[in-house]
Amino acid sequence: MWRYLRLYLSFLRFSFSRAMEFRVDFFFRVGMDTIWYAIHLTLFTVIFRHTGLLGGWDFDQCLIFAASLFVADAIQMTVFSNNMWWLPIYVNKGDLDYYLVRPVSSLFFLSVRDFAANSFLNLVLATGILIWALARYPEPFAAGAIVVFLLLLLAGALLSYAVQMIFIIPVFWLQSRAGLREISWSFSRFGSRPHRIYTGWVRRVLLSVLPYAFIASYPVHMLLEGMTGMRLLHTFAIVLGAMTFMIWFWGRAVRSYASASS
Amino acid sequence: MGGKGSSDLWLGLDMHVTVASVAMALSCVVVASFLYFLIDLVIHLIAFWADNVWSLDVGKWFLISILGGYMLPLSVFPAWAQRVLELLPFRVFFDLPVRVFLGELGPLEWARGMGLALGWCITFAAVGRLLWWRGRLQYTGVGI
Numbered sequence: 001m002w003r004y005l006r007l008y009l010s011f012l013r014f015s016f017s018r019a020m021e022f023r024v025d026f027f028f029r030v031g032m033d034t035i036w037y038a039i040h041l042t043l044f045t046v047i048f049r050h051t052g053l054l055g056g057w058d059f060d061q062c063l064i065f066a067a068s069l070f071v072a073d074a075i076q077m078t079v080f081s082n083n084m085w086w087l088p089i090y091v092n093k094g095d096l097d098y099y100l101v102r103p104v105s106s107l108f109f110l111s112v113r114d115f116a117a118n119s120f121l122n123l124v125l126a127t128g129i130l131i132w133a134l135a136r137y138p139e140p141f142a143a144g145a146i147v148v149f150l151l152l153l154l155a156g157a158l159l160s161y162a163v164q165m166i167f168i169i170p171v172f173w174l175q176s177r178a179g180l181r182e183i184s185w186s187f188s189r190f191g192s193r194p195h196r197i198y199t200g201w202v203r204r205v206l207l208s209v210l211p212y213a214f215i216a217s218y219p220v221h222m223l224l225e226g227m228t229g230m231r232l233l234h235t236f237a238i239v240l241g242a243m244t245f246m247i248w249f250w251g252r253a254v255r256s257y258a259s260a261s262s
Numbered sequence: 263m264g265g266k267g268s269s270d271l272w273l274g275l276d277m278h279v280t281v282a283s284v285a286m287a288l289s290c291v292v293v294a295s296f297l298y299f300l301i302d303l304v305i306h307l308i309a310f311w312a313d314n315v316w317s318l319d320v321g322k323w324f325l326i327s328i329l330g331g332y333m334l335p336l337s338v339f340p341a342w343a344q345r346v347l348e349l350l351p352f353r354v355f356f357d358l359p360v361r362v363f364l365g366e367l368g369p370l371e372w373a374r375g376m377g378l379a380l381g382w383c384i385t386f387a388a389v390g391r392l393l394w395w396r397g398r399l400q401y402t403g404v405g406i
Contacts, residue, residue: 024312032317032324039328046338
């Protein structure tokens, strides 16, 4: 455990020093994510000019949802995103050998090696927006509920990583440019809206096999409408299920990997 | 949809599609494609000075999607914002061709939108030419 922690601290040092070498790109990326935040806030502001409720939530509640989405996304972008971008390239070029022979878990190494320092700045910004959205909400939240809610957002970011990996891992067999990543990106748009705007089987799918609702919408739903044991258990089962399946899938993929030198 | 006339109800939608509206919408798509290329050109020419312009490319799509009418019809924005959006280069990508196709905008509005889009094409082409000229002056080849 300590070995992994020391290794991760080394990753952090290396990532920050590299980010400072490419400063223009660093600020471009910060700007890109800031535009994304502005667009979402604009979207909800404009929608609420024409309606009082969206998926059962008013403007203040949708603001908490949008801010939660920013935080979960920023965590995912900071910790995992760059690594998931490079993974298909390593597989297709046969460069994975270098990582498979390391004396640590290959999944850990390949998932968190590149810490996105620029997105970390966006995480700070997103956290600020979330604090602002929670503070301006008319009804105060209990401290315990906020703590659990933040843990749920962390779980949401982890779930987002697991689901994306499940779509990328097929690259081991497909040798396509990025596995099924584009499909995953298309599906992920469902997670950027309150899940209760969907009805019937679409909502059921978002709460089970394609669990994008758990990234931000369901945690906000629990914060606003009660963290019952059943809801927490549902979330825990989904995150654990996705992570377990992803780890198993990774094992299968690595076993079928044909390296460049084999 | 009628071959030459208008159709008030097509697939349950209230719209007025004519041969002229289809032709005007298609011309918007052609100009939009050209403008998209020119915006892309300018963004990628910035690579002479920046190490990576991928994030600018993504940012461009974010702007087009909200300010061009992809995420929301521009008609739901406040009136003051609509007046500003009409002057920006993004409207020709979604809002203008769709509304012209549906018969919501007539030839005059179409001509005005196309004129603005062509103006933006000229602007981006000029900026691209300038960046290409300046970029080549400061480019350092490897092994040359």
